[in-house]
Structure formats: C-alpha cells, structure tokens
Amino acid sequence: MENEIKEIKAIVTMPPYAPYIDEVLKHPRVSGIRLNTVMPKKESYENLLKRLNEKTRMNNKELWIDLKCRQLRVKNYGVPPFTEILLSHRIKVHTPCKIYFSDRKESATLLEVNRNRLIMQKGPKRVVGPGESVTIVHPTLKIDGYLTNKDKRYIEAGNKIGINKYMLSFVEKKQDIDDFGKYNADAEIRLKIESQKGLDYVINENDNGKLMAARGDLFMQLHWPHLMIDAVETILRKDPTAWVASRLFDSMGENEEPKCEEIGDVDNLLRMGYKTFMFGDEVCLERTSIIGALNLFSIMAKRYERGK
Secondary structure (H helix, E strand, O other): OOOOOOOOEEEEEOOOOOOOHHHHHOOOOEEEEEEEOOOOOOOOHHHHHHHHHHHHHHOOOEEEEEEOOOOOEEOOOEOOOOOEEEEOOOEEOOOOEEEEEOOOOEEEEEEEEEOOEEEEOOOOOOOEOOOOEEEOOOOOOEEOOOOOHHHHHHHHHHHHHOOOEEEEOOOOOHHHHHHHHOOOOOOEEEEEEOOHHHHHHHHHOOOOOOEEEEHHHHHHHOOOOOHHHHHHHHHHHHOOOOEEEOOOOOOHHHHOOOOHHHHHHHHHHHHHOOOEEEEOHHHHOOHHHHHHHHHHHHHHHHOOOOOO
16 A cells, blocks of 8 residues: 555544554554543553554554543443433533433433432433443533543553653643643643533634544534534634544444445535544444545545645
C-alpha cells in the first residue's frame, strides 16, 4: 500500500485485543488509533499502553488515549423491573426529568437523585450494564468533578511509558483543561465537544483550537437534531484543524454495507473542510466493517485532496 502521509486522515477506535490491529495500522489512510478507556482490559494499565504504543510506533502511527472525564456512565447492572441506577459521577438536577440510555434507545423518568444514585419511576425495559452511556438533557444538570479515578490511572501509566496524546471528553470550560494539566502539562490534547455547554465554551472562550466535534454524544445532547449542522460548522470555523468523530458508517458494523445517507453525511463533512475523521466504536468492532469503511472513506477523500 502507499506510504505517503495523506492530507485527509482517519483515527480508528481499536478494541485492545483486536486481532486485526496490525492490518488497520498499515492502512494508508490511518494516522493513528484511539483507545476507548471504557473497554475492558486483562492486563495492567502500563502493560496495555506499552503494547499498543509499540505497535503504533512500529507503523509510524499515533496512539491516542480517550479519557472519559465527566461523561456519565452506568456503574452497576440493572435488571428490569428496577428503579435504581448508580452513575460514574455524583450529579444534581431538577427532577422529575427524562434520562436516556445508549443513544436514546431506552429512556426512563428520573424521580430523585442522591449523589450518584438515581431513582426512576420505571424502566428502562432491558438490562443496563456497567460502562453504558447515560444522557440527561436538562439545563439544571451539574456533574461533580472532571477526571475519573480511572482517567488518572491511565495518565499515570502513560507518563511512565512516555505516551503524550489524549482526548478529553465533555470539555465545557477552561478549568477542565487545567484539571488535566495538573497531571500532564505537556501533553498534546484534543478537546471533545459533546454538549451545549461545550459549544458555548467553543463560541465564548476557546481561542487555542485543538477541537473535536464528537458527534456521538453531541447529537444526544442537543435539543433538536438539526442543530448538529450548526454545531459542526461552528467548531470548524473556530478551529480549521478540528477533527470530526463518530456516527461514521456505523451501519457497516451490522451489515457491512453503508447506507446512502451515511455516504452523503461523510461527503458533507468533507465539503465543510474537515480533514481528520475519527471512527467510533460501532464500525470498528469487526475487521470486515472497519477495513471496508476505511476503503470507502479513502475513495471519497481523494476527491477533496489537493491536486486530485
């Protein structure tokens, strides 16, 4: 395959033990891989990062560690019928309000909050498990703290090994960046914009770029779906080097074929001027889906590269 550095690049989310990681790293469109720290591991933090770092360096690619920060996640198993969920963070919010699980596929009415313990009226109707994302779209929501204990352990392990590239989830204010800087002030970072408060930060405060339009949660957090168009355009205007992430050819993870609207979506992002695309979890869980998605992306990207 070609070895030259591409103008339009892909970052691929890699399951830690995927047998096809070497094939992905050799793809000419891939500039690096992302470790989603929600994914389970069977080794120490240091050994995991050391192994992945060695693989990326051998292929002259980058390893990015995606810290979860204030992203809300389920901590326990909830088996229906049940009314209690434990979260990764303590929160405050006016109740009753709506709560969503995993991309709005399940919802419930939140009645009471006690620190990180949620009492719901009923639902969701299926088992909810550890690591599953939670969305509460309410203007009174306040989340206690930023970096999680797991985030800090990954940073500590990364410091020992010399890993220096991190994605910070749900950045909403300068203090979030300062909190990370206490543990690694010299790291290269990407700020994942995933909420309305994050967009407000981009518009009113951010002057240093390093942005990422993280569309997975951002789509969930916006009050109306069509606001996503303004959001990704705003982020790119503020930072012409911004990345765009998630909801890229996700249907290929199920049937290995893209939907027509997904092709149009990626083409629209290319027309806007995005140059770095991060593929999310869904399409990356199988070799056939991610390699197929990368090959399709590469063909589409060639139309927008200089001299093409």
